Amino acid sequence: MNQYTLRRLLMAAALAVPGTALATAATVHKTPTCGCCDFYVEYLEAQGFDVDVVDHDSMVPLFREAGIDRTMASCHTTEVGPYTVIGHMPVEVIEQLLEERPMIRGITLPGMPTGSPGMPGEKQEPFTVYRITADAEDPEVYGRF
Numbered sequence: 005m006n007q008y009t010l011r012r013l014l015m016a017a018a019l020a021v022p023g024t025a026l027a028t029a030a031t032v033h034k035t036p037t038c039g040c041c042d043f044y045v046e047y048l049e050a051q052g053f054d055v056d057v058v059d060h061d062s063m064v065p066l067f068r069e070a071g072i073d074r075t076m077a078s079c080h081t082t083e084v085g086p087y088t089v090i091g092h093m094p095v096e097v098i099e100q101l102l103e104e105r106p107m108i109r110g111i112t113l114p115g116m117p118t119g120s121p122g123m124p125g126e127k128q129e130p131f132t133v134y135r136i137t138a139d140a141e142d143p144e145v146y147g148r149f
């Protein structure tokens with residue numbers, strides 16, 4: 005193998021690494037005093053997302069607009085592509101969502117589970133993620149992760 009061939013192989017390998025792909029844009033909506041929201045922003049950035057942050061005095065109107073009640077809400081919400089992603093959602097789940105492209109408004113990981121991205125502690129159990137649909141009355145499980 006000569007130098008030229010080696011160089012081409014190395015370049016091809018670099019392009020095949022997922023992190024070198026174009027960063028996915030995300031907008032995180034949060035309140036200015038939310039510490040775990042900041043950690044979640046840092047987490048998304050560390051995962052290669054291109055993150056914009058918008059601070060709100062209250063998150064209540066945003067959750068109301070998304071049609072979800074308090075039990076399904078969390079401390080922040082993230083716009084990714086056409087989807088609303090609520091809470092401390094692992095990026096694997098966001099990537100699955102963007103790949104599957106279901107006809108839903110988004111997904112939510114309610115509350116602030118211990119060990120979820122941006123939250124302290126050890127993960128206690130699989131995270132139950134719910135679909136956000138136009139009819140949020142009866143939330144369906146998107147998956148357990």
Ligand SMILES: [Cu+2]
Nearest residue numbers: 040041079116
């Ligand atoms: Cu939080």
